[in-house]
Amino acid sequence: MKILVIDDSKEDRELILTHIKKMDKSWDISIDECNCLKNALEQLKSYDYNIIILDLMLPETDGIQTVKKIMEHLKKLDKKTPIIVLTNMEDFSVGRQAWSLGVKDFLIKDEIQTQDLSRALKFALNDKTNMRKSIKI
Numbered sequence: 001m002k003i004l005v006i007d008d009s010k011e012d013r014e015l016i017l018t019h020i021k022k023m024d025k026s027w028d029i030s031i032d033e034c035n036c037l038k039n040a041l042e043q044l045k046s047y048d049y050n051i052i053i054l055d056l057m058l059p060e061t062d063g064i065q066t067v068k069k070i071m072e073h074l075k076k077l078d079k080k081t082p083i084i085v086l087t088n089m090e091d092f093s094v095g096r097q098a099w100s101l102g103v104k105d106f107l108i109k110d111e112i113q114t115q116d117l118s119r120a121l122k123f124a125l126n127d128k129t130n131m132r133k134s135i136k137i
Contacts, residue, residue, distance in 0.1 A: 001028065001029050002049050003029060003032070003050065003053060003121075004034065004040065004052045004053070004081075005032070006033075006052065006054045007033075007034075007035070007055035007058075007086065008057070008059055012055065012086070020117065023118045036059050037070075040070070041070075050081070052083045053083075053084050054070060054083050055085075055086050055087065056086070056087040064094055067097075067101055082124035083103045084104055084105045084121070086108075087106070105119075105120035
């Protein structure tokens with residue numbers, strides 16, 4: 001499984017990586033990281049990812065606009081990569097908006113646990129039937 005983590009905070013990216021390393025060891029996971037939207041859009045052109053883990057607050061954009069920009073870019077590339085949103089905000093209206101756009105999960109950084117991220121990844125991958133053959137869920 002190939003994951004793209006998009007977050008401008010090095011500490012938050014490291015936190016996500018730590019949680020992923022604690023997850024089920026049978027998963028073959030490779031992770032790319034981006035610290036801004038511009039780099040993420042370039043990565044998405046060059047590589048196919050199974051999951052995007054996206055921070056809502058990036059230097060170039062914030063909030064629901066971040067999700068919209070990534071989704072528009074994916075649509076142009078004809079990719080249907082599931083997105084899991086991470087945020088420091090406990091604004092559930094933003095979470096509802098993100099879900100209405102098709103985001104698979106909405107996790108709050110300060111509250112995230114390894115099992116939360118694992119569950120979110122499993123649910124997101126469950127929507128991609130071609131992935132279910134190669135990943136033990």
